[in-house]
Amino acid sequence: IMTTCSNVSEQAHHVSRAKRGQAIGSIRGFRGCTVWLTGLSGAGKTSIAFQVEAILVNHGIAAYGLDGDNVRSGLNCNLGFSKEDRKENIRRVAEVAKLFADSGQICLCSFVSPFEEDRQMARQIHKMSDLPFFEVFVDTPLNVCEARDTKGLYKKARQGAIKGFTGIDQMYERPVNPDLVVITENCTPEESAATVIDLLEKQCIIP
Ligand code: PPS
Numbered sequence: 001i002m003t004t005c006s007n008v009s010e011q012a013h014h015v016s017r018a019k020r021g022q023a024i025g026s027i028r029g030f031r032g033c034t035v036w037l038t039g040l041s042g043a044g045k046t047s048i049a050f051q052v053e054a055i056l057v058n059h060g061i062a063a064y065g066l067d068g069d070n071v072r073s074g075l076n077c078n079l080g081f082s083k084e085d086r087k088e089n090i091r092r093v094a095e096v097a098k099l100f101a102d103s104g105q106i107c108l109c110s111f112v113s114p115f116e117e118d119r120q121m122a123r124q125i126h127k128m129s130d131l132p133f134f135e136v137f138v139d140t141p142l143n144v145c146e147a148r149d150t151k152g153l154y155k156k157a158r159q160g161a162i163k164g165f166t167g168i169d170q171m172y173e174r175p176v177n178p179d180l181v182v183i184t185e186n187c188t189p190e191e192s193a194a195t196v197i198d199l200l201e202k203q204c205i206i207p
Pocket residue numbers: 040041042043045046067068069072081085086087089090110111112113114151153162163164165166
């Protein structure tokens with residue numbers, strides 16, 4: 001899947017990050033980074049990411065949410081849920097997130113991203129471009145996600161109608177060293193989102 005490109009060379013922009021920060025949002029300054037939410041299906045990744053996106057945009061800070069369900073209906077509609085396809089999904093998304101972050105936006109990525117090496121790849125892609133990357137583990141236990149079963153996917157997976165479902169018949173590797181762990185049991189998406197906003201403040205991404 002990962003091919004190296006030949007006969008291509010990097011072309012330098014004429015616009016600095018400082019300058020991009022000046023041109024974007026009503027709170028000036030370069031704030032480009034990626035917040036990567038990982039966790040089981042139904043853990044609350046999308047709810048939290050979109051809540052954070054709304055809070056930031058409402059404060060005049062440019063942010064955009066990239067979500068697994070959405071990206072898989074467009075850019076990545078040719079990918080399934082094998083280990084290889086998930087890796088390619090994460091690689092493409094990480095590359096897109098890098099571009100959003102480089103443009104000065106806070107990119108909120110909500111993907112199951114069950115494999116440690118794929119999440120490491122996403123981090124590495126940002127590191128190579130000197131962009132901050134924060135891994136947020138949305139740590140909702142399987143039994144809670146399955147009890148919620150908001151999309152009815154766990155039921156289908158238990159019946160064998162979906163193969164390779166994360167947590168049922170495919171692995172979820174818990175993050176080894178996440179930048180933040182979010183507990184969603186007995187918390188509203190608003191409360192969980194607030195802990196991500198706290199992280200961005202502590203990391204001096206936002207004032
Ligand atoms: S991954 O692992 O990061 O490539 O997955 P992602 O792009 O986030 O897509 C997850 C969403 O796809 C739906 N879905 C599945 N999830 C996990 N495993 C299997 N087999 C599967 N099949 C479909 C589901 O709606 C996921 O969204 P969330 O929000 O996580 O429930």
